[in-house]
Amino acid sequence: MANGAPVRASGGGRKRKTGQQHKSSLTRMPPPPELIDETAVRVWKTQSRVLIDRGTFEVEDAPLLIAYCNSFAYMLQAEASITQHGMVVPTADGSIKKSPFVAVRADCIAQLTRTGSLLGLDPLTRIRMLGAGGGGEEGGEGNDFQEF
Template sequence: MANNNAPVRASGGGRKPKTTGQQKSSITRINPPDELMGDHAIRAWKQQSKVLIDRGTFEIEDALLLQAYCNSWQLMLDAEVRIAKEGLTIPTADGSEKMHPVVNARDKAVSQLSRLGSLLGLDPLTRMRLNGAAKGGDGEEGNAFAGF
């Protein structure tokens, strides 16, 4: 015997809403924070915040991630300048050579750039995913095996 008091689900009730066009950020412009580490970080902030705002993906809660991204950019560039001047290795007390510590700092900055850029949608792979989602695609239009 069927229960007539059971709730009825609307068809398509569980589907994600289709997004058409570009989203709109609630921010139109944001000034660089004082905590940026140098001129390169400030330029990166201005450039990347504009890209993210124009794309409609930047909100105020993303500012800390962008700040860390821009400071990582500054650290990487500063490390590369030192490496160019001082070389990849430094002499040790016993006369041998070891890897310059700035090389490790540069590698960490590059790693942070990669991670933070991905979180912000600034890398090519994440951009493709975001663009596919914004267009309502499931990423399988060009897949020859999609019909199987």
């Protein structure tokens, strides 16, 4: 190195997660009328409860959760259509092509992945938001690179 500055690992200066630092101002949020069906309402009830209990859900997050719940319901509808009609459909000239419901299902999964990540509903984002769950802080137990 030309300037003699010490080399440091990426993320080496980050503060350790200290668990839940924020308490949600909400204790309950009823399902909004924009949910498309009973499946979306059930997903809303379970996921909003999880997010509120974690302290990570606020009123301004509701549109994202609506999109998440509706995407889940649409994905199940696409799955049912694929089960009923098959993965391929005949074309006008007699050949076959992939069913449009397969693309709808893929779009729904992509939407679920994006909105779920923004809300902290996937494992990686949850770990980042809430911390890596315990132990190893004192004495560097379990960290093979502590000496570096």
